[in-house]
Every structure is written in C-alpha cells, then in structure tokens.
Amino acid sequence: MTRMSMVKALNSGIRLAMERDPKVLVMGEDVGRLGGVFRVTEGLQKDFGSGRVMDTPLAESAIVGTAVGLTFRGFRPVVEIQFDGFVYPAYDQIVSQVAKLHFRSRGSVRMPIVIRIPYGGGIGAVEHHSESPEAQFAMTAGLKVVSCADPQDAHWMIQQAIASDDPVVFMEPKRRYWETGEVDTDAEPLPLWSSRIVRPGQDATLITYGPMVKTCLASATAAEADGLDLEVIDLRTLSPLDLAPVVESVRRTGHAVVVHEAARTLGLGAEIAARITEECFYSLESPVQRVTGYDMPYPPSRAEDEFLPGLDRILDAVDRARAY
Amino acid sequence: MNPLTERSGTTDIPLVQLLTPDGRRVPHPEYAFDGDRADVEALYRDLVMTRRVDTEAFALQRHGELGLWAPALGQEAAQVGSARAMRPHDFAFPTYRDHGVAWCRGVDPSLLLGVYRGSELGGWDPADHQLALPNIIIGAQTLHATGYGMGLTLEGLVGTGDPDRDSAVIAYFGDGATSQGDVSEALDWAAVYQAPVVFFCENNHYAISAPVTTQTHVPIAQRASGFGLPAVRVDGNDVLACLAVTEQALQRARDGQGPTLIEAVTYRMGAHTTSDDPSRYRESAEVEEWRAKDPVDRVRLLLEAEGSPPEFFAALQAEADALGVHLRDACGRIPDPDLAELFDHVFVDKTVENQQQQADCTAWRDATEGSVA
Numbered sequence: 001m002t003r004m005s006m007v008k009a010l011n012s013g014i015r016l017a018m019e020r021d022p023k024v025l026v027m028g029e030d031v032g033r034l035g036g037v038f039r040v041t042e043g044l045q046k047d048f049g050s051g052r053v054m055d056t057p058l059a060e061s062a063i064v065g066t067a068v069g070l071t072f073r074g075f076r077p078v079v080e081i082q083f084d085g086f087v088y089p090a091y092d093q094i095v096s097q098v099a100k101l102h103f104r105s106r107g108s109v110r111m112p113i114v115i116r117i118p119y120g121g122g123i124g125a126v127e128h129h130s131e132s133p134e135a136q137f138a139m140t141a142g143l144k145v146v147s148c149a150d151p152q153d154a155h156w157m158i159q160q161a162i163a164s165d166d167p168v169v170f171m172e173p174k175r176r177y178w179e180t181g182e183v184d185t186d187a188e189p190l191p192l193w194s195s196r197i198v199r200p201g202q203d204a205t206l207i208t209y210g211p212m213v214k215t216c217l218a219s220a221t222a223a224e225a226d227g228l229d230l231e232v233i234d235l236r237t238l239s240p241l242d243l244a245p246v247v248e249s250v251r252r253t254g255h256a257v258v259v260h261e262a263a264r265t266l267g268l269g270a271e272i273a274a275r276i277t278e279e280c281f282y283s284l285e286s287p288v289q290r291v292t293g294y295d296m297p298y299p300p301s302r303a304e305d306e307f308l309p310g311l312d313r314i315l316d317a318v319d320r321a322r323a324y
Numbered sequence: 325m326n327p328l329t330e331r332s333g334t335t336d337i338p339l340v341q342l343l344t345p346d347g348r349r350v351p352h353p354e355y356a357f358d359g360d361r362a363d364v365e366a367l368y369r370d371l372v373m374t375r376r377v378d379t380e381a382f383a384l385q386r387h388g389e390l391g392l393w394a395p396a397l398g399q400e401a402a403q404v405g406s407a408r409a410m411r412p413h414d415f416a417f418p419t420y421r422d423h424g425v426a427w428c429r430g431v432d433p434s435l436l437l438g439v440y441r442g443s444e445l446g447g448w449d450p451a452d453h454q455l456a457l458p459n460i461i462i463g464a465q466t467l468h469a470t471g472y473g474m475g476l477t478l479e480g481l482v483g484t485g486d487p488d489r490d491s492a493v494i495a496y497f498g499d500g501a502t503s504q505g506d507v508s509e510a511l512d513w514a515a516v517y518q519a520p521v522v523f524f525c526e527n528n529h530y531a532i533s534a535p536v537t538t539q540t541h542v543p544i545a546q547r548a549s550g551f552g553l554p555a556v557r558v559d560g561n562d563v564l565a566c567l568a569v570t571e572q573a574l575q576r577a578r579d580g581q582g583p584t585l586i587e588a589v590t591y592r593m594g595a596h597t598t599s600d601d602p603s604r605y606r607e608s609a610e611v612e613e614w615r616a617k618d619p620v621d622r623v624r625l626l627l628e629a630e631g632s633p634p635e636f637f638a639a640l641q642a643e644a645d646a647l648g649v650h651l652r653d654a655c656g657r658i659p660d661p662d663l664a665e666l667f668d669h670v671f672v673d674k675t676v677e678n679q680q681q682q683a684d685c686t687a688w689r690d691a692t693e694g695s696v697a
Contacts, residue, residue, distance in 0.1 A: 033605045034533035057503035057539045058462055058531045086461070089504065124391045126420075127445050128460050265677065294663075294681050296670045301391060301442030303661040306685075312692060 001182045009151035009183050010040045010116075010172065013158035014078060018048055021076060024162055026053045027063055028080030028116075037082055038118055038177055060090035067113050068097050076112045078162055084119040085128025085298075091136075098167045099142030111167040114158070119147075120211045120261050121293075121308055122175035124301045131298055132262035134210075137169045138239035139266075145239040146192060147171035149213035151181040153236065156189035164192070171238070173211035195242040197249065201231035204255035204318050207246055207272055209235040212259045212309060219314040230318065238268060246272070247279040254285035255321040259309050264292040286324035289317040337543050339589055340569055341559040345617045347625025349564075355572065357564040361630050367563050368623045369640055370404040374424035375620055376644040377433040378594075380651040381423075381440065385598045389655050390440040396423045398561070398593030401619030402526045404428055405566025406494060406588070409574055410454075411487075415472055416494040417456040417465035421526075425496060429455040433647065434654035443658045462497075462531075463504035466523065469495030470510045473519030473583070482520045483580025492520040492577035494570070500531025502547065503539045511585065515552040520577035522570060523553075523585045526560060528592035533605040548585035560590030561619035590619070664689065 018024045026041055032055035035042030045053035056063050060081055067077035081087045094115065101109045121130035138145045144166050148154040161168040190196060198213060199220050206216040213234045220230035231249050250256045256276050258269035273288035291309040299307050342357050344350055378396050385393040396403060403424030410416065418425045423436055431453050438444030446457045459465040472493045476482050481491045501507050502525065514521045525544055529536050548555035558569045566588055573584035591614040595602050667682035
C-alpha cells in the first residue's frame with residue numbers, strides 16, 4: 001500500500017499502461033513539458049519522449065479527431081481535455097465519430113480511446129472550469145463513461161479504461177485531485193464496469209459517483225449522530241450503469257437518494273430514479289429523491305457552495321424520504 | 325526531423341514598426357502616426373493605467389481578494405493601440421486578457437475584477453461600451469465578430485462614405501486560438517462575406533506552456549492569404565504602429581473592402597494566469613530579451629525626448645495611484661452573487677421549473693440561514 005494523491009495515482013496508472021503497451025499515447029494541451037495543468041501527466045514526456053506524450057496545438061476537436069485516426073494505426077490514445085467546459089469543440093468528434101465508428105463498421109473498427117476530463121466544481125474557478133457534462137456523454141450510445149472517486153480507483157480505473165477496446169470518457173473529479181488515499185498497487189482491482197458499496201447501511205441508500213462520494217460519506221458519518229445508518233454506493237461506471245448493487249440495496253432500505261453536481265433535469269439521477277422505480281417498486285417506501293446542481297449554467301464560484309449539493313441538503317433529502 | 329515531435333520555427337516576415345524599443349520614431353513607407361505630443365501622452369496614459377490595473381489585480385489575487393487573474397503585462401501596446409483605433413460606434417469582441425481594450429472602451433476597470441473574484445460571469449452591458457464580454461472559450465469570439473460584421477453589412481452600415489455611419493468590428497484572439505477550427509472558419513466566412521472585421525491576433529508567443537511554434541508551422545499573418553484576406557505583421561509592443569495599422573484596417577472594413585488579419589507580435593511577460601508557473605517551460609533569458617522591448621518604457625523615452633515635462637509624469641503617477649486605491653476599494657465592495665436571484669437570468673421567459681427551483685433555493689436558504697457551517 002502506498003499513500004498518494006489522485007493526481008499521482010492517475011499518473012502512475014498511465015505510466016504503467018505506457019510501459020505495458022508501446023501503442024499507448026498521451027495527447028493534449030500542455031500535457032508534455034508542463035505535465036498538464038493539474039500535473040496528471042507530469043514526467044511522462046521526459047520518460048517516454050515527445051512522440052508518445054504530445055503537446056498538441058490548442059484545438060480540442062483536433063485532439064479527439066486525430067486520436068480517431070491514430071487508432072487506425074493501432075494506437076491507443078489517452079487524450080486530455082484540459083477542463084470540462086473545453087470539451088464542447090470536440091463534442092462532434094466524440095459523438096459523431098468516436099461513438100459510432102465501431103457500430104458503422106459492424107465491429108471491424110475499434111476505438112480504444114480514453115478521453116480524460118477533469119470535471120466538476122468546488123475549486124473556486126472561473127467560468128467553463130467547473131462543469132459536469134457526464135450525462136451528455138452517458139446518454140450517447142457507443143460511449144462508455146466512468147468516474148473515479150479516490151486514488152485507489154483512479155490508479156486502477158485509468159489502466160482498465162486504457163485497456164478497454166471501447167472508447168471511454170474518463171471523468172476525473174478535480175476537486176478531489178489533491179486528496180490522498182491508500183493505493184494498493186498489487187491487489188486484483190474491482191472490475192471497471194461495476195459499482196460498489198463504499199459504506200454499508202440499512203436506513204436509506206445514497207447513490208452517487210465522482211466528487212460527491214466523499215460528500216455522501218461525510219453525510220453518512222454525520223447521520224450516525226442521529227442514529228441513522230446510511231448506505232453509500234459509488235456508481236463508478238456511469239455508462240453502462242451497474243445497478244445490481246443499487247437495486248439490492250434499495251430493496252433493503254426502501255429509500256433512495258441520488259446525488260450529483262450536474263443539473264437536475266435529465267441528469268444521471270433521472271435515469272437512476274427510473275430504473276429504481278422499475279426494479280424496486282414494491283420495496284420503495286418513498287419516491288426517489290435527487291440532490292443536484294440547479295438547472296442553470298454553472299454560477300460564479302462565490303455561489304458554488306450553495307449551488308453544489310452539500311451535507312445539509314443531502315441529509316434533508318434523507319429526512320424527506322424517511323418522513324414520506 | 326520527426327514532424328510529430330519537432331517543428332520548425334516561424335520564419336521572419338517584416339514587422340511594421342514606428343517606435344523602436346529605445347524610444348526613437350522611425351518612418352515606414354505605408355504607415356504613419358500623425359498625432360502630436362498630446363496624442364502620444366494620451367496613449368502613454370492608457371498604457372500606464374492598463375499596467376496599473378494589471379499590477380493591482382495581481383496584488384489583489386495574491387491577497388486572496390481574487391481567485392485568479394490573467395495578466396496583460398507586456399501586451400499593453402497591442403491592446404491600447406488597436407482599441408484606440410476604434411471609433412465609438414465600432415465594436416469589439418475581446419478575450420479574458422484584454423484588460424487594456426476594456427480600459428480604452430471606457431469600462432471602469434473595477435468591473436474586470438468580478439469575474440476573477442468569482443462574483444460575476446460578465447461585468448457590463450456590451451451595448452454600453454460597444455464591447456462584448458471577454459471570452460474564455462478560446463477563439464469562439466472570432467465567429468461572433470464575423471457575424472456582427474455580417475450584420476453591419478446587412479444593415480447598410482458599411483461603405484456608405486458617411487464616417488458617422490460606417491462601422492467595423494475587431495475580433496481579439498491569441499496565437500493559441502489560431503489552432504481552433506472556429507478561427508479558421510471565422511477567417512473564411514469573413515472573407516467570403518467581405519465582412520467588416522479586423523482580426524487582431526495578439527501573438528504573445530505562449531498558450532499556457534505551448535510556444536507559438538506548437539500552434540503553427542508558418543507565421544500567423546501568412547495564414548490570411550489562403551483565406552483571401554490581406555494581412556499585416558506589426559510590432560505588438562509599439563503602440564504607435566498598432567494604432568496605425570489597426571486604423572487602416574478598420575477604415576478598409578468600414579469602406580466595404582473587407583476583413584484584415586493583423587498579427588501583433590508581442591510577449592506574455594507574466595504567467596498565463598496566477599495559477600501558472602512559467603519557469604517550468606521557458607527560459608528567463610527569453611523573458612529578459614523581451615523586457616528590453618517593453619511597450620511602456622519606449623513611449624516614456626519618446627516623450628522625455630520630445631519634452632513632456634516632469635509634471636506630466638508626476639500627474640499621471642498620481643492618477644495611477646488613485647486608480648489603484650479605487651480598485652482595491654471597489655474589489656472589497658463587489659457583492660457576492662445571489663444564487664436565487666441568478667434564476668432570473670437563465671431565460672427571458674422564465675420556465676416553471678426555474679421558478680420552482682428558485683423558490684426551493686430561497687426556501688432552503690431561509691430555513692438554514694445561520695445554521696449551515
């Protein structure tokens with residue numbers, strides 16, 4: 001076991017993947033000499049050369065579009081989109097090309113591309129640097145979407161994503177980048193396409209992912225004082241969803257609260273609530289609650305504490321569910 | 325040479341220069357600055373005040389009053405020279421670094437602080453200053469400028485010969501932006517529609533850590549010919565030259581002769597933002613080389629040689645100091661954003677969902693006032 005930050009864990013995971021497979025490439029703005037604005041790729045260009053760790057021109061559509069072309073030569077590009085709000089110039093390439101080429105070619109073409117996106121708020125950033133666009137990719141057939149929540153998962157999930165022959169949008173919760181945790185670099189990792197109970201409990205189920213896992217765990221700890229025993233599930237994979245643990249949990253607890261930073265309408269919570277209703281209808285003792293960002297463009301950062309789900313709003317939702 | 329890993333440097337195209345780094349006026353066959361000493365003093369004031377805005381904002385960030393700042397340090401002449409070439413009814417679409425442009429368009433510099441404090445996403449009504457809100461999405465505003473120019477043409481505000489009527493627009497962007505598809509599309513469209521646009525590229529040599537040679541294999545000005553635009557490369561640290569070339573390009577645009585690309589060759593003396601550490605990717609010798617070409621110093625040298633009295637410089641210093649006081653004072657008084665109030669601005673016609681969430685937001689705040697840690 002080694003204690004490290006999520007940044008370091010991602011870095012070590014990418015490094016291992018590059019050592020394992022010479023066809024793995026890193027591309028993006030400032031990822032080489034600078035090591036990325038968050039230092040996730042620090043030292044990789046020095047060790048693997050500027051052919052495998054490319055400082056690209058400032059053009060997100062080109063970063064993803066050329067990654068598509070590189071796959072035709074057998075490369076496995078790991079591309080970095082510098083911030084969540086900068087991904088949209090690449091949206092066309094991601095949705096119209098990356099997501100569709102395997103399908104169009106009836107399986108003869110593979111798109112083993114990882115699109116890394118530091119996402120989410122809570123860091124006091126300026127506009128376009130705090131967004132949560134995961135649902136916009138999760139709703140796109142042909143893309144897989146995952147989000148890590150701690151260094152252990154970051155270390156393993158990035159390697160699994162790079163090993164995937166399907167394209168993976170890899171959402172990195174940037175507000176958790178600098179938090180450290182134990183990383184077991186030897187243990188057999190949890191499969192990528194599986195969600196996980198991170199805290200067992202029996203009174204209600206909190207369903208979340210990415211940056212909100214820590215917030216939900218803190219909420220569960222706070223709820224203990226009121227004699228409430230909350231279960232917390234980290235979805236990890238957002239597309240495909242692995243809802244078996246969620247269904248099992250909600251059938252036990254009877255209450256489900258979905259938590260994410262992204263806006264409420266048509267966010268992941270909408271799909272999860274629908275699936276819980278389908279699978280747990282006779283076990284539900286209250287409607288599925290959602291604690292999310294509001295339906296507005298991300299606000300100025302001085303309003304983000306009020307905009308983002310926090311401990312009090314989460315526990316209030318639990319109370320509302322249990323009082324229903 | 326491995327083209328994936330190495331790139332050739334940009335070749336030299338002559339720069340238009342009217343004022344040397346040591347403060348000497350030099351003639352140019354096509355461009356001239358025909359103002360008098362008072363005009364130069366006015367430009368010098370713009371440069372000094374722009375730099376003061378930058379210095380104060382940087383200090384405010386270091387004191388925790390701002391979350392971030394993107395310094396314009398070193399680019400003052402490009403911004404001031406080009407913006408002072410505009411007439412009041414012209415329009416401009418700036419980037420997040422164009423503080424000198426905002427100054428010249430009459431924006432109270434304290435309004436620049438809100439975005440960087442995390443209190444605002446804008447700062448002013450574009451119509452009040454004929455200046456769009458600064459764009460963080462790299463290059464996006466070049467298309468907005470092109471559309472604005474197309475609108476001027478459609479409205480008959482181009483090529484009438486009436487100086488009070490004919491209008492043009494400036495699109496500001498950097499060297500990094502030239503890699504974005506939006507910028508190539510803007511250059512193409514502006515040429516196709518012969519839109520009255522001046523594309524003013526502040527080539528400050530860096531997009532965060534990426535040198536301009538990462539962005540382009542040829543000088544940026546050379547791009548224009550492929551789209552069918554004339555281009556000019558100007559010393560971006562020479563306020564007189566920037567003013568002269570932009571005036572001519574704006575007049576061409578107003579006259580209905582179409583768009584121009586100006587590449588102002590300058591240098592980002594500071595970090596990309598206060599979050600950046602440029603020592604990781606560039607040599608201090610390079611920075612020192614550009615410090616010797618400072619855009620403000622050379623105008624001071626010129627004015628001293630041309631006889632501006634010490635009182636002029638002293639008065640300007642006092643004015644800059646007063647601006648500093650104003651900025652520090654105003655920064656502390658910028659109100660925090662009111663999340664519930666922000667629902668009023670999502671749509672012109674507020675949706676039922678927005679009304680409901682606004683009510684929820686307000687009710688939650690009322691219920692938890694004082695109790696939230």
